[in-house]
Amino acid sequence: MGTFIQLVIDGLSTGSIYAALALAIVLVNQATGLINFAQGGIAVLSAYIAWLFIGVGVPLILAILLSILVSFVMGAVIERYLMRRFEGGDPDTAVVVTIGLLTLITGLCGWLWTYNNQQFGSLFSLDTIQFLGASISVRSIGTTVVIVVMMILLQALFLGTKLGLALRAVAVNPQSASFSGLPVGRLLMVGWGLAAVLGAVAGALVAPQLTLTPGMMDNALVYALAAVILGGLSSPFGVVVAAWLIGVLENLAAVYVPFIGYDLKVAVPFILIFVVLIVRPQGLFGRKAVVRV
Amino acid sequence: MPLLELTDVTAFYGPVQVLDTVSLSVPEGGAVGILGANGAGKTTTLRAISGTVRAGGSITFDGTEIRSLRPDKVAALGIAHVPEGRGTLGDLTVRENLRVGAYLRRDKKAVAHDIDYCLDLFPQLQNRIRSNASALSGGEQQMLAVGRAIMARPRLMLLDEASLGLAPSTAKTVYEAIGRLRRESGIAMLVVEQNANLAFTLVDSATVLETGRNALSGTTAELKGMDEIRRAYLGG
Numbered sequence: 001m002g003t004f005i006q007l008v009i010d011g012l013s014t015g016s017i018y019a020a021l022a023l024a025i026v027l028v029n030q031a032t033g034l035i036n037f038a039q040g041g042i043a044v045l046s047a048y049i050a051w052l053f054i055g056v057g058v059p060l061i062l063a064i065l066l067s068i069l070v071s072f073v074m075g076a077v078i079e080r081y082l083m084r085r086f087e088g089g090d091p092d093t094a095v096v097v098t099i100g101l102l103t104l105i106t107g108l109c110g111w112l113w114t115y116n117n118q119q120f121g122s123l124f125s126l127d128t129i130q131f132l133g134a135s136i137s138v139r140s141i142g143t144t145v146v147i148v149v150m151m152i153l154l155q156a157l158f159l160g161t162k163l164g165l166a167l168r169a170v171a172v173n174p175q176s177a178s179f180s181g182l183p184v185g186r187l188l189m190v191g192w193g194l195a196a197v198l199g200a201v202a203g204a205l206v207a208p209q210l211t212l213t214p215g216m217m218d219n220a221l222v223y224a225l226a227a228v229i230l231g232g233l234s235s236p237f238g239v240v241v242a243a244w245l246i247g248v249l250e251n252l253a254a255v256y257v258p259f260i261g262y263d264l265k266v267a268v269p270f271i272l273i274f275v276v277l278i279v280r281p282q283g284l285f286g287r288k289a290v291v292r293v
Numbered sequence: 294m295p296l297l298e299l300t301d302v303t304a305f306y307g308p309v310q311v312l313d314t315v316s317l318s319v320p321e322g323g324a325v326g327i328l329g330a331n332g333a334g335k336t337t338t339l340r341a342i343s344g345t346v347r348a349g350g351s352i353t354f355d356g357t358e359i360r361s362l363r364p365d366k367v368a369a370l371g372i373a374h375v376p377e378g379r380g381t382l383g384d385l386t387v388r389e390n391l392r393v394g395a396y397l398r399r400d401k402k403a404v405a406h407d408i409d410y411c412l413d414l415f416p417q418l419q420n421r422i423r424s425n426a427s428a429l430s431g432g433e434q435q436m437l438a439v440g441r442a443i444m445a446r447p448r449l450m451l452l453d454e455a456s457l458g459l460a461p462s463t464a465k466t467v468y469e470a471i472g473r474l475r476r477e478s479g480i481a482m483l484v485v486e487q488n489a490n491l492a493f494t495l496v497d498s499a500t501v502l503e504t505g506r507n508a509l510s511g512t513t514a515e516l517k518g519m520d521e522i523r524r525a526y527l528g529g
Contacts, residue, residue: 162392165385165389166393168382168384169382169385169393171384173382173383175345175364178345178368179368180393180444181365181368181369181396181397184365234384
């Protein structure tokens with residue numbers, strides 16, 4: 001029983017990291033209608049920015065907050081000066097641009113700060129507490145709590161604020177939204193900025209666990225995309241639950257299904273995706289698109 | 294001074310000239326129709342006004358030149374464009390669509406009052422208030438599109454083919470509601486419509502466009518009396 005609980009809690013913690021990135025992807029998708037593959041790269045860059053601040057003696061928590069601020073500006077600038085040129089064109093082009101951006105940012109980080117692993121301090125203590133026979137690290141609990149708070153804030157933003165409503169309106173039909181006076185360009189900048197903030201939080205949570213490298217987020221990005229598909233693009237709540245499910249199942253399958261083991265656990269989320277997409281194409285929590293003509 | 298005045302407006306789609314000296318004016322509180330065949334430049338004229346098509350010439354609203362303004366700036370001046378194809382925001386509910394319409398307003402109480410007014414004007418929307426706009430029928434979507442424009446409390450409404458794709462009885466319902474809106478609110482209207490019979494129930498005067506130019510203009514009564522209008526637009 002102890003092992004089981006431990007595996008579940010650890011799974012929730014790794015799942016939370018996928019969730020942070022998945023939330024950022026959902027945010028950009030809700031605000032612009034496209035999938036931003038560069039989200040992982042932007043998160044890595046944010047982590048390096050925090051690491052630079054730490055390097056000059058800024059306390060950890062302050063360094064992370066500063067990197068969050070810088071990330072917001074960075075996200076907005078990427079939208080304004082890069083993505084803006086591809087809006088109104090073929091959405092596929094814009095998606096390919098984000099893939100290019102991911103490669104570019106990864107290369108840039110490697111060139112500036114080498115591909116060596118850099119140490120990055122943890123926000124949460126590494127102590128463990130005993131719970132029903134399992135020893136659970138404070139870090140796992142802290143990571144999970146941070147994600148829950150972010151999810152609630154995001155859900156509240158989209159469903160409870162004028163800004164969230166405007167972001168969603170712009171995503172559905174920018175031109176039609178502008179007829180109601182919505183400043184489309186500025187709203188897209190805010191959407192990208194907020195997504196970069198979520199990425200920065202994800203980066204700060206991952207870096208202490210995996211150590212900081214340019215490719216640190218690659219795995220997490222793949223799982224985050226899996227969570228986005230599984231949870232349904234329109235639901236922050238859905239993608240977080242899906243990300244947790246992925247984290248937990250991945251851990252459990254590795255231990256309890258001998259055939260899978262640690263080598264094949266990578267495949268677990270994808271098998272899950274196949275099954276879910278066959279049964280519920282809109283994802284577990286997504287809204288089914290109903291179109292009348 | 295008219296509320297809206299277009300003088301020798303031109304517009305291009307790439308190398309193709311769509312508008313070639315279109316002129317018209319809408320007085321404060323007035324309703325003017327734009328008639329014409331497909332491709333005559335009716336929709337483009339409205340798009341030039343709302344800033345979604347680059348245009349030449351002069352377009353003034355309340356005395357200010359608005360020709361090169363962005364669509365959201367044009368909207369902020371008090372022009373609400375109800376586009377061809379309705380432009381309802383499909384993933385948002387009916388209520389959310391109406392709230393988007395009031396985006397620039399800060400007067401919460403009056404916004405709530407205006408939502409009630411829209412539901413009174415279009416009672417069919419009442420039971421659909423929580424539905425996604427994409428689940429509405431064509432007629433309901435058109436009503437919602439007009440409702441969203443009302444929410445901005447505009448001084449001028451641009452209506453583009455509000456009857457398009459609707460059953461005749463539904464189109465009539467929509468136009469009757471717009472007529473009531475006009476009487477009760479005094480919003481000026483510039484109305485593009487293929488169905489001249491419907492347009493004439495709403496507008497005081499109209500201009501007929503042919504290949505991007507004004508071919509004919511007159512009051513509703515004058516136009517109804519013209520043989521070429523009867524033949525081309527009124528079915529005999």
